[in-house]
Amino acid sequence: MYKFLLCMRYLKTRWIALASIVSVTLGVATLIVVNSVMDGFTTTMQDRMHGILSDIVLETRSQTGITQPQGYEERIRARLGDRVAGVTTVVTLPAMMTFQRNGNSHTQQINLIGIDQNTFASVSDFSKYLLHPENKKQLDFLLKNNGYAVERERMQPSGWEYRAPMARYQKVVQQRLRNAQELEQERFEQLQQKIQEETQASDGAQADPVAALMAGPGIQIANNAQQISQFDSEKEQRTGIVLGINLGSIRGREPDGTVQDFFFLRPGDDVQVTFPNAGTPPRGIDEQFTIVDFYESKMSEYDSTFAFVPLEKLQHSRGMIDPQTGAGAVTSIQIKLKPGNDLNAARDALRDEFPPTHDFVEVRTWRETQGPLLAAVQLETTILNILLFMIIAVAGFGILATFFMIVVEKTRDIGILKALGATGMGIATIFLGYGVLLGTVGSGVGVVCGLLFVWKINDIARVIEWITGREVFDPTVYYFDTIPTIIHPYMLVWVSLGAILIAVLASVLPSIRAARMHPVEALRYE
Amino acid sequence: MNNPDTTLHPHIPAPHMLDMDSKTASPYRVIRPEDTESLRTKRSANAGQLDPMITASGLVKSYRKHKTVVPVLKGVDFVAPKGRVTAIIGQSGSGKSTLLHLLGTLDQPDGGEIAFDGQRIDCLTARDRDAFRNQQLGMIFQFYHLLPELTLLENVLAPAMISHGLFSYLRNRRMVVQRAKELIDMVGLSHRMKHRPRELSGGEMQRTAIARALIANPSLLLADEPTGNLDHESGQIILRILRQLNQDHGLTIVMVTHDESIAQQCDSVVRLKDGKVERLPPTPLRTTSDAIRGG
Numbered sequence: 001m002y003k004f005l006l007c008m009r010y011l012k013t014r015w016i017a018l019a020s021i022v023s024v025t026l027g028v029a030t031l032i033v034v035n036s037v038m039d040g041f042t043t044t045m046q047d048r049m050h051g052i053l054s055d056i057v058l059e060t061r062s063q064t065g066i067t068q069p070q071g072y073e074e075r076i077r078a079r080l081g082d083r084v085a086g087v088t089t090v091v092t093l094p095a096m097m098t099f100q101r102n103g104n105s106h107t108q109q110i111n112l113i114g115i116d117q118n119t120f121a122s123v124s125d126f127s128k129y130l131l132h133p134e135n136k137k138q139l140d141f142l143l144k145n146n147g148y149a150v151e152r153e154r155m156q157p158s159g160w161e162y163r164a165p166m167a168r169y170q171k172v173v174q175q176r177l178r179n180a181q182e183l184e185q186e187r188f189e190q191l192q193q194k195i196q197e198e199t200q201a202s203d204g205a206q207a208d209p210v211a212a213l214m215a216g217p218g219i220q221i222a223n224n225a226q227q228i229s230q231f232d233s234e235k236e237q238r239t240g241i242v243l244g245i246n247l248g249s250i251r252g253r254e255p256d257g258t259v260q261d262f263f264f265l266r267p268g269d270d271v272q273v274t275f276p277n278a279g280t281p282p283r284g285i286d287e288q289f290t291i292v293d294f295y296e297s298k299m300s301e302y303d304s305t306f307a308f309v310p311l312e313k314l315q316h317s318r319g320m321i322d323p324q325t326g327a328g329a330v331t332s333i334q335i336k337l338k339p340g341n342d343l344n345a346a347r348d349a350l351r352d353e354f355p356p357t358h359d360f361v362e363v364r365t366w367r368e369t370q371g372p373l374l375a376a377v378q379l380e381t382t383i384l385n386i387l388l389f390m391i392i393a394v395a396g397f398g399i400l401a402t403f404f405m406i407v408v409e410k411t412r413d414i415g416i417l418k419a420l421g422a423t424g425m426g427i428a429t430i431f432l433g434y435g436v437l438l439g440t441v442g443s444g445v446g447v448v449c450g451l452l453f454v455w456k457i458n459d460i461a462r463v464i465e466w467i468t469g470r471e472v473f474d475p476t477v478y479y480f481d482t483i484p485t486i487i488h489p490y491m492l493v494w495v496s497l498g499a500i501l502i503a504v505l506a507s508v509l510p511s512i513r514a515a516r517m518h519p520v521e522a523l524r525y526e
Numbered sequence: 527m528n529n530p531d532t533t534l535h536p537h538i539p540a541p542h543m544l545d546m547d548s549k550t551a552s553p554y555r556v557i558r559p560e561d562t563e564s565l566r567t568k569r570s571a572n573a574g575q576l577d578p579m580i581t582a583s584g585l586v587k588s589y590r591k592h593k594t595v596v597p598v599l600k601g602v603d604f605v606a607p608k609g610r611v612t613a614i615i616g617q618s619g620s621g622k623s624t625l626l627h628l629l630g631t632l633d634q635p636d637g638g639e640i641a642f643d644g645q646r647i648d649c650l651t652a653r654d655r656d657a658f659r660n661q662q663l664g665m666i667f668q669f670y671h672l673l674p675e676l677t678l679l680e681n682v683l684a685p686a687m688i689s690h691g692l693f694s695y696l697r698n699r700r701m702v703v704q705r706a707k708e709l710i711d712m713v714g715l716s717h718r719m720k721h722r723p724r725e726l727s728g729g730e731m732q733r734t735a736i737a738r739a740l741i742a743n744p745s746l747l748l749a750d751e752p753t754g755n756l757d758h759e760s761g762q763i764i765l766r767i768l769r770q771l772n773q774d775h776g777l778t779i780v781m782v783t784h785d786e787s788i789a790q791q792c793d794s795v796v797r798l799k800d801g802k803v804e805r806l807p808p809t810p811l812r813t814t815s816d817a818i819r820g821g
């Protein structure tokens with residue numbers, strides 16, 4: 001009984017001992033904040049990835065791809081039964097996108113993905129990330145009139161509303177260019193004639209190399225102009241392409257500091273895509289596409305490389321269609337399972353069905369396809385946790401020192417208690433209990449502080465921004481508007497238990513010392 | 527351990543009522559048939575025939591610091607008869623406290639035996655010694671040794687809290703607190719119940735220590751210079767309380783002092799010198815009541 005009473009009294013009269021566990025409190029609070037933010041990032045990222053990626057992917061690296069996808073799909077459905085929620089076939093290949101802007105040619109590397117617009121949305125949240133409301137319902141690769149992300153001023157106008165005036169403007173420019181060229185040609189011919197007359201007059205006929213050179217571009221431009229005129233881009237569109245939004249925009253700041261996306265491409269613009277065909281050796285193919293929508297998953301890696309085009313178009317252009325059967329080859333088959341099914345089990349079943357040695361098909365879960373990234377985040381979290389627990393361990397040494405001081409200070413009390421018949425165990429219990437109490441108070445306060453911090457983290461970030469004048473959480477970098485946080489209850493439990501354990505461990509040595517103290521010497525202690 | 531025989535009467539007389547008993551008791555009282563009340567009977571017997579409460583024989587104790595050995599007790603024989611007040615006197619550093627600590631099992635002798643009520647206590651296990659101190663002994667010290675974090679009442683309750691676990695304490699709380707209040711009342715401090723030791727005077731602290739020593743209703747009280755740090759007046763109050771306890775309740779007291787006049791008021795005196803007991807020239811055995819009349 002006296003143990004509890006004395007514990008409480010020591011705590012009550014020595015609040016200063018709490019100072020020694022402020023470090024525990026801080027450590028616990030920091031651990032909670034760091035874990036919540038890391039978990040928030042990871043979970044948001046995983047959710048997004050998982051939304052973008054299907055559950056399981058069958059992939060081949062062969063040039064020709066999977067030539068009979070229909071048969072594969074049947075085998076998959078047979079093997080997985082009613083676990084399957086959706087299957088789609090995809091052609092993925094690296095490609096290059098080129099477009100003209102301000103008279104300059106811009107080139108970007110992209111992941112060209114040929115998708116079946118009817119089934120692709122069934123294996124991922126693909127349509128959720130498109131901008132036009134109609135495309136969100138069903139993508140048809142046709143340019144819409146307008147209505148693309150109306151809340152984004154910088155993207156307006158887009159669609160036909162943008163393409164038609166642009167095309168008209170281009171026509172006028174082309175016309176003027178042509179007129180100018182014709183005029184130039186005329187003047188050039190006159191000049192040439194004049195020179196010819198002069199040279200004939202002086203030292204006989206001799207072709208002028210400068211004149212031959214200058215004649216070249218003029219003809220070429222004329223040819224180009226002819227080609228454009230065959231396709232009326234004011235009324236027609238080319239094959240649709242859905243671009244990752246970062247392929248057509250740059251995130252930056254307005255002069256007033258607000259974060260904005262600046263669009264150099266919009267739905268309605270044409271881009272040129274160069275990709276290899278399925279032949280051996282592969283040859284580059286050029287195709288013109290019209291941007292029909294943007295894809296915004298907020299994962300910058302995907303948003304800055306993905307470009308979706310209709311599957312058949314890609315198969316056709318690449319020569320992946322078997323002339324006899326008419327079946328198009330694909331490079332991967334993506335599968336979505338019904339919720340609650342074990343991905344790894346399904347993967348193993350498929351690996352069994354399609355042995356890698358036989359079909360050169362690789363079966364992976366979405367996690368495995370993103371393995372290195374997820375592993376890196378996991379590693380980061382682990383290291384941070386270890387470091388922060390080191391901080392708490394350091395705090396533990398602080399507690400150890402404080403407790404030794406308290407035991408020394410209480411030497412006489414210990415002697416008195418022993419003279420009154422307290423056992424060594426009883427005395428040890430006082431100080432152990434004191435440690436538990438301090439640890440509990442410290443980690444309790446830490447948990448509360450940590451939770452408050454996490455709860456108000458965005459406000460706190462704003463306050464810090466206001467004080468330091470520097471952005472803590474830069475949305476141009478992170479693609480999150482607010483700091484995502486997730487609090488796992490079990491994390492709270494193990495963090496606070498860990499802190500209490502450290503406080504208890506730190507009080508073990510002083511407790512043993514107190515228990516071993518000789519009563520007479522303790523009583524004689526001044 | 528609550529033997530009804532030795533339980534203090536709930537209505538303990540206040541110190542100023544001490545002389546009540548002395549009027550009826552004669553100095554050399556022989557056993558009277560009506561004197562059946564516990565230890566009181568034995569008081570009147572001759573010292574040599576009295577049952578010993580605690581005895582020590584051939585006690586040897588030395589302190590070691592590195593290689594130097596400081597011999598303190600070199601074969602001490604000691605007897606404290608039941609129901610008597612025994613004084614231990616000697617010069618400072620003669621080993622009085624050391625002897626008292628050995629008797630109180632706070633320390634262990636290097637040689638010799640100690641018996642309490644006929645039972646060896648020097649070879650008990652640590653746990654049994656702790657229990658023995660808690661239940662059979664009351665101890666008071668020169669420097670009071672109260673726990674500064676606890677109130678007066680809690681200090682008095684401390685031994686009971688030690689002997690009871692949390693739940694058994696809570697179950698017996700009313701009873702124990704009742705007893706503590708009676709004891710505090712007896713030492714005349716009922717109005718200071720909630721005060722901390724640092725708010726009390728030396729005499730008040732020592733009175734608190736006495737109440738604390740009595741809470742478990744012990745049969746032996748060990749007092750190490752209980753008045754050593756007090757002014758004459760406060761010291762006298764302490765001595766009066768001790769005498770009253772001895773007289774009315776037959777409490778056996780072993781008291782260390784270096785004050786000859788105090789020693790002379792006790793039933794018997796043991797003088798320590800050079801680590802040995804120096805018997806005083808035999809003096810007629812006096813009862814406490816005489817001492818009170820004298821002092």
Ligand SMILES: Nc1ncnc2c1ncn2[C@@H]1O[C@H](COP(=O)(O)OP(=O)(O)O)[C@@H](O)[C@H]1O
Nearest residue numbers: 589590596598617618619620621622623624625
């Ligand atoms: N821990 C110790 N180490 C060495 N010597 C000690 C120790 N404790 C007491 N002593 C010595 O033992 C002797 C007796 O001490 P003590 O019993 O306190 O004497 P008293 O109470 O009669 O004044 C003293 O000389 C003291 O110096």
Ligand SMILES: [Mg+2]
Nearest residue numbers: 622623624750
């Ligand atoms: Mg002494």
